[in-house]
Ligand SMILES: [Zn+2]
Ligand SMILES: [Zn+2]
């Protein structure tokens with residue numbers, strides 16, 4: 001019942017496969033959404049609360065911009081670098097947004113980028129100190145759930161400790177964050193990469209295959 | 216790793232059961248689990264009992280478990296047909312420090328606080344986004360009575 005109603009709703013609303021979003025805002029005020037992009041596609045990852053974009057979504061329930069929304073053009077421009085500049089600098093934004101969501105593509109871009117960080121993280125990983133478990137914040141390993149037993153453990157900068165083997169699988173393959181407090185284990189690499197690649201102090205952070213920025 | 220860790224979780228669940236969550240092994244491998252969660256009070260799901268299917272791969276706990284509703288539920292973040300659910304901690308925000316019991320608690324919170332921003336059920340999402348809380352509650356209630364209270 002629910003999905004059928006949804007289809008009818010979509011066909012009622014949809015002439016064509018995209019819709020128009022217009023935002024007017026004062027100079028220097030962000031529109032309030034984050035995007036991820038590569039050479040071919042510009043996708044929305046998040047809309048921030050109490051921003052012009054958030055207000056637009058509230059006022060236009062049938063033309064909302066959400067995770068996975070595909071921005072096709074900005075102020076008539078279809079080339080990605082020009083679209084970014086328009087999003088960052090213009091006070092009057094006219095965006096053409098595709099009606100279908102590219103959530104799978106976006107998930108894939110994010111996970112592909114995660115994999116690309118690994119070699120860098122390995123260097124950082126090898127520099128993490130081993131400590132006696134008595135000196136650490138926690139008394140058991142949150143990955144295998146075993147209590148520490150008078151042994152040497154690997155300590156992260158946030159002082160949370162884990163068995164070396166347990167945490168290595170996580171940090172080298174999945175994430176750069178502490179499983180317990182979510183702190184990034186080493187963010188110097190982030191800023192370093194951001195500078196090296198964008199080279200202009202912009203807030204874009206290089207992500208191996210795609211970039212993200214808030215506009 | 217997955218097996219030892221799940222064995223530990225299994226013992227812990229038996230030692231400290233959560234009154235709102237029944238979590239059990241489904242079959243004799245540690246791969247498949249079944250949970251029954253109570254719909255949160257003061258929500259349209261109150262009084263309902265919702266069954267979840269939980270699958271843990273060999274990469275657990277580094278990879279999040281796959282969780283889906285077996286009971287039909289009308290909720291913006293649950294696919295009405297497949298029971299698939301959309302919650303950050305099972306996707307981008309997963310941490311290996313979380314357990315299956317924690318995941319079940321997160322699903323209970325999701326029932327209590329639906330997030331209309333990432334809808335898997337557009338009808339439920341649209342009702343909430345347009346501010347039609349009454350409409351949403353009555354639909355959710357209707358499905359709870361029909362599917363989760365028998
Ligand atoms: Zn461990
Ligand atoms: Zn930590």
Ligand SMILES: [Zn+2]
Pocket residue numbers: 002003006007335336337338
């Ligand atoms: Zn739908």
